[in-house]
């Protein structure tokens with residue numbers, strides 16, 4: 001369905017010199033700096049997959065998406081979507097894809113939502129019957145009916161986002177690109193938007209590429225993630241595997257009745273010999289350990305036998321922590 005091979009995009013930026021003289025020099029200068037926004041990336045995405053495409057700010061996510069949607073042409077490498085090269089067949093390609101940018105809207109600001117949809121129906125030449133069927137489905141899944149006749153400028157962010165999703169799906173595209181589809185939404189609306197995305201994928205087998213900084217989106221929607229950093233691919237695989245491989249670090253935090261004197265605890269040095277990192281502050285004890293080597297019960301047994309523990313909690317490493325560590329090259 002989507003094949004990306006050795007994809008690279010460089011941006012050339014004219015060198016800027018400071019001051020007025022500098023501005024003139026910059027204008028005539030042919031010196032430039034080169035940013036490699038995307039650097040030799042390859043992957044394939046099958047029909048019906050939901051893939052989370054993630055990375056820190058400036059990692060190259062939008063640039064990749066722009067090449068997949070045909071907005072940008074690669075410096076090197078190739079992209080094919082449904083057998084077509086998107087930047088060579090922009091208009092035909094547009095019929096097969098839908099794009100939602102969470103930060104921007106493609107809705108007509110002063111028109112009622114319903115009129116944006118009729119305009120898009122004409123643009124995409126969707127036959128009447130199909131349009132009716134699709135609108136019934138989308139109104140139900142995205143709960144649009146309450147605000148369908150309101151001008152877009154009067155919609156709340158959550159309503160606007162649901163409107164944008166519907167607008168991207170009027171022509172029932174085979175692929176949708178969602179760039180931060182839940183940004184700025186409250187928890188309940190986020191949940192509804194995620195449910196709607198899932199439903200659309202289940203009903204139509206739509207392939208979905210999702211860019212997000214909210215890893216809950218990924219946890220709930222996709223099993224596969226691609227992580228990029230400074231233009232290069234760091235990871236392509238399923239979420240479970242990343243948790244197994246990188247998520248073996250766990251942590252237990254205990255509160256004790258008395259202030260802890262770590263240097264006097266033989267149990268602490270015993271745990272350290274077993275590979276744990278033990279720290280203490282007043283009556284709070286923190287133990288970091290590797291789940292594959294030691295169980296929480298073993299640790300708790302050692303600690304409870306020595307200290308008067310009033311409370312404890314076991315912290316699993318979240319996917320967010322893992323990704324942060326991958327970005328920081330710690331794993």
Ligand SMILES: Nc1ncnc2c1ncn2[C@@H]1O[C@H](COP(=O)(O)OP(=O)(O)OP(=O)(O)O)[C@@H](O)[C@H]1O
Nearest residue numbers: 011013035037055056057058059060061062063064
């Ligand atoms: N049109 C452009 N001209 C010059 N440099 C660009 C252009 N577009 C992007 N870049 C640079 O390419 C790099 C990747 O940018 P990109 O927008 O793809 O990142 P991103 O992963 O989408 O980031 P964010 O999460 O902040 O949206 C950045 O260093 C950015 O400054």
